[in-house]
Amino acid sequence: MAEPQFLALDAMGGDFGPSVVIPGAALALKKHPGLQFLLYGRQPAIEEQLHAFPELAARSLVHHTDSVIASDAKPSHALRRGKGTSMWGALEAVRDGRAAFAVSAGNTGALMAMSRLVLRTLPGIDRPALAGQWPTIGNPSIVLDVGANIGATARELCTFALMGAAMSHSVFGIDRPTVSLLNVGTEEIKGAEEVKQAHAWLKQLNLPFEYRGYIEGDKIGQGIIDVVVCEGFSGNIALKTAEGTSKQIATYLREAMTSSLVTKIGALLASGGFAILKRRTDPRRFNGGTFLGLNGIAIKSHGGTDAIGFASAIEVGYGMAATGIIEKLTEDLVALQAEIDKVAAAMPPAEQTSDDKAGAGG
Amino acid sequence: MAEPQFLALDAMGGDFGPSVVIPGAALALKKHPGLQFLLYGRQPAIEEQLHAFPELAARSLVHHTDSVIASDAKPSHALRRGKGTSMWGALEAVRDGRAAFAVSAGNTGALMAMSRLVLRTLPGIDRPALAGQWPTIGNPSIVLDVGANIGATARELCTFALMGAAMSHSVFGIDRPTVSLLNVGTEEIKGAEEVKQAHAWLKQLNLPFEYRGYIEGDKIGQGIIDVVVCEGFSGNIALKTAEGTSKQIATYLREAMTSSLVTKIGALLASGGFAILKRRTDPRRFNGGTFLGLNGIAIKSHGGTDAIGFASAIEVGYGMAATGIIEKLTEDLVALQAEIDKVAAAMPPAEQTSDDKAGAGG
Numbered sequence: 001m002a003e004p005q006f007l008a009l010d011a012m013g014g015d016f017g018p019s020v021v022i023p024g025a026a027l028a029l030k031k032h033p034g035l036q037f038l039l040y041g042r043q044p045a046i047e048e049q050l051h052a053f054p055e056l057a058a059r060s061l062v063h064h065t066d067s068v069i070a071s072d073a074k075p076s077h078a079l080r081r082g083k084g085t086s087m088w089g090a091l092e093a094v095r096d097g098r099a100a101f102a103v104s105a106g107n108t109g110a111l112m113a114m115s116r117l118v119l120r121t122l123p124g125i126d127r128p129a130l131a132g133q134w135p136t137i138g139n140p141s142i143v144l145d146v147g148a149n150i151g152a153t154a155r156e157l158c159t160f161a162l163m164g165a166a167m168s169h170s171v172f173g174i175d176r177p178t179v180s181l182l183n184v185g186t187e188e189i190k191g192a193e194e195v196k197q198a199h200a201w202l203k204q205l206n207l208p209f210e211y212r213g214y215i216e217g218d219k220i221g222q223g224i225i226d227v228v229v230c231e232g233f234s235g236n237i238a239l240k241t242a243e244g245t246s247k248q249i250a251t252y253l254r255e256a257m258t259s260s261l262v263t264k265i266g267a268l269l270a271s272g273g274f275a276i277l278k279r280r281t282d283p284r285r286f287n288g289g290t291f292l293g294l295n296g297i298a299i300k301s302h303g304g305t306d307a308i309g310f311a312s313a314i315e316v317g318y319g320m321a322a323t324g325i326i327e328k329l330t331e332d333l334v335a336l337q338a339e340i341d342k343v344a345a346a347m348p349p350a351e352q353t354s355d356d357k358a359g360a361g362g
Numbered sequence: 363m364a365e366p367q368f369l370a371l372d373a374m375g376g377d378f379g380p381s382v383v384i385p386g387a388a389l390a391l392k393k394h395p396g397l398q399f400l401l402y403g404r405q406p407a408i409e410e411q412l413h414a415f416p417e418l419a420a421r422s423l424v425h426h427t428d429s430v431i432a433s434d435a436k437p438s439h440a441l442r443r444g445k446g447t448s449m450w451g452a453l454e455a456v457r458d459g460r461a462a463f464a465v466s467a468g469n470t471g472a473l474m475a476m477s478r479l480v481l482r483t484l485p486g487i488d489r490p491a492l493a494g495q496w497p498t499i500g501n502p503s504i505v506l507d508v509g510a511n512i513g514a515t516a517r518e519l520c521t522f523a524l525m526g527a528a529m530s531h532s533v534f535g536i537d538r539p540t541v542s543l544l545n546v547g548t549e550e551i552k553g554a555e556e557v558k559q560a561h562a563w564l565k566q567l568n569l570p571f572e573y574r575g576y577i578e579g580d581k582i583g584q585g586i587i588d589v590v591v592c593e594g595f596s597g598n599i600a601l602k603t604a605e606g607t608s609k610q611i612a613t614y615l616r617e618a619m620t621s622s623l624v625t626k627i628g629a630l631l632a633s634g635g636f637a638i639l640k641r642r643t644d645p646r647r648f649n650g651g652t653f654l655g656l657n658g659i660a661i662k663s664h665g666g667t668d669a670i671g672f673a674s675a676i677e678v679g680y681g682m683a684a685t686g687i688i689e690k691l692t693e694d695l696v697a698l699q700a701e702i703d704k705v706a707a708a709m710p711p712a713e714q715t716s717d718d719k720a721g722a723g724g
Contacts, residue, residue, distance in 0.1 A: 136610070137613055182599060184509050184512070184602075192595055217599040217600070217604075218609070220603060222606070234599045236546040236579070237546065237596045237603075238599050239579070240578050240579030242603050242604070243579075245603070245608055246607055247580070247583070249608060249611050249639075249643065252499075252638075252639050253639055256642070257635045262632070263634050265631055266628045266631030266635065267632050268628070269631060270628025270629050270631075273618035273620075273625035274618065277618040
C-alpha cells in the first residue's frame, strides 16, 4: 500500500461549506498525519475556518475560486458554468496528478457530470455508477448504482459488480468479496431482462470476486453479501427507503419511550443501550459514496453531514487511493469485457415465457 | 354501503394452510357476524380445523378440491394445472357472483396469473398491479405496484394512481386521497421517462384524487401521501427493503437492550413502551395486498402470517366489497382513459437533455 499524500477538497460543497469541510479535514489529518490538503473555494471563508486548526493550516494550500456550484443546479448548467468553481478545481487536481483523490459534499448530479468530463471514464465505461455504503448487521455493504443513472444494461451491471468488489476490497479490506444482483425474487424465472442476462453471464465468468446470485431488498441489511448491484433508479429508491424506515422507527421508539413515566425511567436506565443503537445506526459512519468507473477518485459526501461525517468520506477516498484501485480497475475492466464477449458469443440471451414474468413472490 | 355476505377462501394457501386460514376466518366472523364462508381445499384438513370453531362451521360451506398450487410453482405451470385447485375454486366463486371477494395466502405469481385468467381485467387494463399497505407514522399508505409486473408504461402508472386512490377510499375511508409518483428526485428533470410522462399527464388530468407530484423513498413512511405509485420492480424492492430495515433495527435494539444488566433492567421497566413499538410495527396489522385492475376482488395474504394477519387480509376484501370498488373503478377507468387520450393529443411527450438524466440528488 502506497499511502496517499495530497488530497483535494471542494471546501464550498454541502449545506455548510468550509464550516464542516475544514473541521472534517482536521479530523482526517489527526488520523493520517502525513496528509496534505489542497482546498478549493472562497479564500476568506476557508481561512476564517483554518484559524482554529493551525496544524491543518500548516499542511494546506488554499486555491481561491470565485464561483460555487449551487446545491440545486441542474447538471447541464453545472457543466456549462463549471470551470472555475471549487468543485471543478478539486477534480482538476486529481486529473493532473496533484491530488490522489477529491472529496465534495456538493450537488450529486453536478459532481457526476463534472467528474465524468474532467476525469474521463475507465476503459469500456460510458456512465459511472454511484456506490454507497449500506449499514448492515455485519460489516457495511457496498450498494451500486444508488442513483447516478436510470437503467443499466446487463453489461453495465457486470462492470458494476467488478467495480463494487474492488471498492469493497479497497475500503473494507475484503479479499474476495461476495456479490449479488438485486432482484424481486430469488427464483431464476423472475426479474428484469437485463438483470437476468447479467445473472447468466456472471455465473459463467471467471471473476476476481464471488458471485452469489440474486438478493432481495429485505436481505441487504443482513450483511450476508459484501456488494449489491442494481441499476440507479431502484438502487436510489432502496437506499432512501432504508433511510426513511430507519427514521420512522426512531420516531416510533421515541414516542413509545416517552409514553409514560415508567417507560421514561426505563429508557433512562437503558440509556447505555440506546447509545449503542444510535452508534450502530449513525449515518455519519457510513458517509462517503463514490462514482465508480471514473479515471480518478471522486468522493461524494452527504450534503448535510457534519465534520465527523465528512472525515468518513475522506477515509473512503484514502482507502481507495492507498490500494491503487484505479490502476487495478483499468486492468480488470479490460479483462472483464473480453470475458463477457467470449461468454456472450457462446450463449443465447436469457429467455422466459410471458406468464412467468409476473409475480414477485412473498 | 352494501355489506358483503359471502366470501371465498383458499383454505390451502400459505405456509400453514387451514391451521391459519380457519382461525383467521373465525376472527373475521367475530367482527362481521353476517359473513358466510365458502372454503376451498382438502375437506378433511379443513374440517379438522373447523371442529374448534362451531360458529364458523355453521356459516361455512366446504368445497373439496384435490389439488393445491405449490408455494414455489411457476405462474405458467399454475395456469396449466390450475383448474381444480383450491385457489382456482375461490376465484371462480368470485367470477360467478357466489362470493363478494376471495382471499388466498398462496403463491403470488400463481394468484396473479390465475386471477387474471379467471376474473379478467377491467376496461383498458392489461396487467393488474399488486397494491400493498405500507405502515407509516400516520395512517397506512397504499403502495402499488409492489411486484405484480416489471416495468409500467406512463398510462399504466396513471391507472395505478386511480386504482390506488379507489383502494385508499375503500379500505381507509379517505374521501379524496393524495397520490404521488415514486421517483429518485423531486426536481422535475429527474426520473425515468415513463414516470416523467405520467407526471406530466397527471398534472393536467381531471381526477377523483389529489395528485401531489413526486415522492422519494425516504418519505413513504412519513404518512404524508395516501397512495404511492411505481412500477413493480422498484416497488417490490422498496417494500422488501423497508421490511428488512425494520427487522435490522429490531435486531440492533434487542442486542443493545441486552448489552448489560442495567440496560436489561431499564428495558424491563420500559416494556410498556416496547409493546407500543411492537404494535406499531406489527406486520400482521398491514397484511392484505390486492391485485387492482381485475374484474373482481382477489386479496393476497402473506404466506407466513398467522390468524390475526389472515383476518386483516379478509378485512381489506370486506372494505373493498362493501364500497363497491369494482363497479366504481369500471366507470372511472373508462373516464380516465378518455382524459389521458385528450391530454396526450394536446401535449408533446416530456423531454430533457441527456446530461440532466444523471444525478439522483442528496
